[in-house]
Amino acid sequence: MANKDLRDWLAAVDQIGELKTIVGAEPKEEIGGIVDLYQRKMGNAAVLFDEVPGFPKGARVLANILTSVPRINLAVGLPHDATEMDLVQWWRTYMREAPSFEPTEVNGGPLIENVLEGKAVDLTKIPTPVWHEHDGGPFIGTACLVIMKDPDSGWVNSGTYRVQTQGPNLATVMMSPGKHCRIMMQKYHERGQACPVAVVVGNHPAIFMLSGLEIPYGKSELAAAGGIFGEPVEIMKMPRTGLPVPANAEIAFEGFIHPNDVMQEGPLGEWTGYYAGGSRPEPVIRIETMMHRDDPILLGAIPAVPPNDNTFYLGTYRCGAIWNQLEAAGIPEVRGVWTHEAGGSRFWTTVAIKQLYGGHAKQAGMVAAHCHAGAYCNRWTIVVDEDIDPANINDVIWAMSTRLDTRDGLDIIEGGWSSALDPMCYDGDTDRRNGRIIVNACKPFRRKDTFPTVARSSKAMDEKIIAKWKKDLPAS
Numbered sequence: 001m002a003n004k005d006l007r008d009w010l011a012a013v014d015q016i017g018e019l020k021t022i023v024g025a026e027p028k029e030e031i032g033g034i035v036d037l038y039q040r041k042m043g044n045a046a047v048l049f050d051e052v053p054g055f056p057k058g059a060r061v062l063a064n065i066l067t068s069v070p071r072i073n074l075a076v077g078l079p080h081d082a083t084e085m086d087l088v089q090w091w092r093t094y095m096r097e098a099p100s101f102e103p104t105e106v107n108g109g110p111l112i113e114n115v116l117e118g119k120a121v122d123l124t125k126i127p128t129p130v131w132h133e134h135d136g137g138p139f140i141g142t143a144c145l146v147i148m149k150d151p152d153s154g155w156v157n158s159g160t161y162r163v164q165t166q167g168p169n170l171a172t173v174m175m176s177p178g179k180h181c182r183i184m185m186q187k188y189h190e191r192g193q194a195c196p197v198a199v200v201v202g203n204h205p206a207i208f209m210l211s212g213l214e215i216p217y218g219k220s221e222l223a224a225a226g227g228i229f230g231e232p233v234e235i236m237k238m239p240r241t242g243l244p245v246p247a248n249a250e251i252a253f254e255g256f257i258h259p260n261d262v263m264q265e266g267p268l269g270e271w272t273g274y275y276a277g278g279s280r281p282e283p284v285i286r287i288e289t290m291m292h293r294d295d296p297i298l299l300g301a302i303p304a305v306p307p308n309d310n311t312f313y314l315g316t317y318r319c320g321a322i323w324n325q326l327e328a329a330g331i332p333e334v335r336g337v338w339t340h341e342a343g344g345s346r347f348w349t350t351v352a353i354k355q356l357y358g359g360h361a362k363q364a365g366m367v368a369a370h371c372h373a374g375a376y377c378n379r380w381t382i383v384v385d386e387d388i389d390p391a392n393i394n395d396v397i398w399a400m401s402t403r404l405d406t407r408d409g410l411d412i413i414e415g416g417w418s419s420a421l422d423p424m425c426y427d428g429d430t431d432r433r434n435g436r437i438i439v440n441a442c443k444p445f446r447r448k449d450t451f452p453t454v455a456r457s458s459k460a461m462d463e464k465i466i467a468k469w470k471k472d473l474p475a476s
């Protein structure tokens with residue numbers, strides 16, 4: 001049986017009422033403008049654009065994909081109504097067990113419904129939005145896979161790096177230093193060789209999700225995606241480069257990046273909510289083959305003022321990673337971790353613990369703010385008691401308002417690991433560190449048992465009331 005594809009996920013999303021189809025929006029301003037409005041509130045529907053002026057009916061654009069917990073749940077195979085902490089626990093288990101299946105090669109697939117080679121290649125036939133008003137052009141690759149093969153080991157890496165359409169058979173790719181495909185490209189170039197590359201735009205979101213997060217050096221994202229599906233991803237080889245791409249992808253193209261072949265790229269609005277990187281020369285992909293399904297769907301995951309599609313799903317993964325690293329550092333009784341979407345799922349981390357000893361909360365905060373998964377671009381780390389749901393910002397603010405002892409509950413740490421994208425790092429060019437604040441919003445440990453009683457129903461009372469009155473209660 002064929003793997004689940006983007007269209008299967010879309011049908012499931014539609015079934016839970018989280019898909020909106022919009023016809024007639026044009027791609028230079030309107031699609032991006034509409035997506036921007038949809039992204040401003042978590043849980044708004046995913047948006048599928050059809051009948052894009054100037055393009056055939058059926059050539060669609062899909063965005064605002066993973067900005068709801070139910071849609072991420074469906075992507076990883078959980079029931080859509082699993083809670084935030086169920087999802088975080090799912091990531092913890094996935095990371096611990098690291099299930100993996102090597103992809104299997106199949107003889108073609110829906111992707112080869114349309115094959116364009118040489119002069120027939122034309123990226124501009126795909127409706128590709130200019131996603132924000134001040135972007136440098138249309139970006140075909142946001143929720144994309146950029147696939148390369150290591151020339152030494154044969155390891156195939158898939159990374160999500162933005163890809164800008166630069167002409168019918170030209171695109172640029174922006175890979176930050178240290179990213180796996182950039183390392184591979186450098187190896188080819190050091191040998192004076194062109195680097196083979198394939199770009200896939202439109203997959204089941206599980207495959208995209210893994211390409212956008214830090215699967216370790218030497219490991220294949222396509223094999224790791226098989227671990228989510230519980231079966232190997234079916235791939236086919238692109239004709240010129242032999243690079244593997246999912247056989248049921250929507251759109252794929254391949255070509256070569258030649259040494260010193262660069263073009264001005266960007267800018268693209270960033271996940272921090274600002275333009276930071278500007279416009280720079282970046283490597284050019286000279287495209288030789290392009291393939292797409294009938295009625296292809298371009299998949300977008302758009303960085304913007306958070307909440308945004310670039311970072312929200314990553315946050316759910318990061319919470320699991322922080323939780324695992326807290327436990328590995330010996331912090332007991334962690335009850336939840338949530339990186340708030342308004343902080344781009346990096347700048348704000350909340351950790352819930354059941355306090356066992358004086359200093360426990362401070363220890364948890366210090367580790368969460370500086371462990372590998374939590375340190376990059378952090379600004380706020382809040383520690384709360386176990387009765388606070390870290391994913392409920394009202395509860396978190398209530399705890400910060402009523403349980404913080406400013407005499408020892410606030411720590412400002414200077415010199416943290418940050419990025420030039422952080423508008424408050426010390427100096428983007430020379431010093432990419434920042435300052436951060438750790439807030440102990442737990443009841444003071446010594447007064448924990450004599451602290452005023454909370455004026456809210458207990459869990460047991462909730463359950464009793466819900467059992468009898470469910471139909472008269474507000475949706476939670």
Ligand SMILES: Cc1cc2nc3c(=O)[nH]c(=O)nc-3n(C[C@H](O)[C@H](O)[C@H](O)COP(=O)(O)O)c2cc1C
Nearest residue numbers: 159160161162174175176179180212213214301310
């Ligand atoms: C939607 C999205 C867009 C991204 N864009 C870029 C980008 O343009 N350049 C980049 O270097 N990393 C980008 N990233 C981060 C990388 O995908 C991430 O670091 C990933 O681990 C890279 O793969 P690699 O570890 O195999 O290099 C993006 C992530 C997401 C989810």
